Amino acid sequence: ASGLIGSATVLALSAKYSDKVEIRAGVRNPDKADKLKAITGVTIVKAEMGEEVELPKTLKGVDALLIVAPGIEHQAPISIKTAEVAKAAGVKFIAVIGGATGPSIGAPMVEIVEAVSNLGVPYTIVQLPIFVENYWAFKDTIVGQSSIFSPVDPTKPFATVVVEDAGKAAAAILADPQKH
Numbered sequence: 001a002s003g004l005i006g007s008a009t010v011l012a013l014s015a016k017y018s019d020k021v022e023i024r025a026g027v028r029n030p031d032k033a034d035k036l037k038a039i040t041g042v043t044i045v046k047a048e049m050g051e052e053v054e055l056p057k058t059l060k061g062v063d064a065l066l067i068v069a070p071g072i073e074h075q076a077p078i079s080i081k082t083a084e085v086a087k088a089a090g091v092k093f094i095a096v097i098g099g100a101t102g103p104s105i106g107a108p109m110v111e112i113v114e115a116v117s118n119l120g121v122p123y124t125i126v127q128l129p130i131f132v133e134n135y136w137a138f139k140d141t142i143v144g145q146s147s148i149f150s151p152v153d154p155t156k157p158f159a160t161v162v163v164e165d166a167g168k169a170a171a172a173i174l175a176d177p178q179k180h
Contacts, residue, residue: 001025001026001027001033001036002025002027002028002032002033002035002036003068004131004133004163005068005097005099005128005163005166005167005170006025006066006068007035007036007167008163008164008166008167008168008170009066009166009167009170009171009174010023010025010036010039010042010167011039011164011167012164012167012168012170012171012172013042013171013174013175014039014040014041014042016168016171016172016175017171017174017175018040018041020175021063021064021174021175022043023041023042023043024042024043024044024045024062025039025042025043025044025045026045026046026047026058027044027045027046027047028046028047028048029046030044030045030046045058046058047059049067049070049078049079049081049082050077050078050079050081050082050085051085052081052085055082055085055089056085056088056089057089059085059086059089059090059091060089060090061090062086062089062090062091063091063092063093063177064091064092064093064094064095064173064174064175064177065086065091065093065094065095066095066096066097066170066173066174067079067082067083067086067094067095067096067097068096068097069096069097069098069099069108069109069112071099075108075112076107076108076109076111076112076115079096079112080111080112080115080116083096083112083115083116083119083121084115084119086121087119087120087121091121092121092122092177093121093122093123093124093174093177094116094119094121094122094123094124095123095124095125095126095170095173095174095177095180096112096113096116096123096124096125096126097126097127097128097166097170098112098125098126098127098128099128099130109127112125113125122177124173124177124180126166126169126170126173128161128166129158129159129160129161130160130161131160131161131162131163131166132160132161132162132163133162133163135148135160138150
């Protein structure tokens with residue numbers, strides 16, 4: 001929960017749903033989660049994606065779990081293992097979020113969707129477009145050349161999302177999974 005989407009989701013859950021849900025933010029290293037610790041109504045828990053010994057204990061009693069597919073080479077196996085551990089621990093709903101860059105697009109995300117959909121646990125998949133915040137990287141060319149250089153076909157529709165909005169959407173899904 002310490003990345004962009006996880007943090008935004010925790011903030012949104014705290015702001016809008018803390019009276020309705022218990023909020024546990026899973027992080028690899030709780031000692032480095034100071035920003036999350038400052039959020040009202042949030043309990044920080046150690047949670048290593050794909051880990052099979054401690055993670056089941058951490059997930060006991062969890063109704064809804066958000067898995068943010070990490071932007072790493074082996075995102076499919078680690079995300080799938082986390083979903084399998086969640087099912088075994090009795091998690092009642094799984095939401096998976098994939099990003100628009102790196103390995104989160106294409107075959108790895110298809111593999112994750114297929115595996116999660118076959119678990120027999122209610123689920124939602126959210127595939128995000130590129131974050132508006134990423135466009136700060138183009139600041140110099142925007143100012144200097146009035147241009148944005150991007151590997152996007154300018155004749156095709158193109159969408160972006162603000163991280164805060166993605167977090168609000170994920171929070172709404174987790175707070176009321178039956179609607180999603």
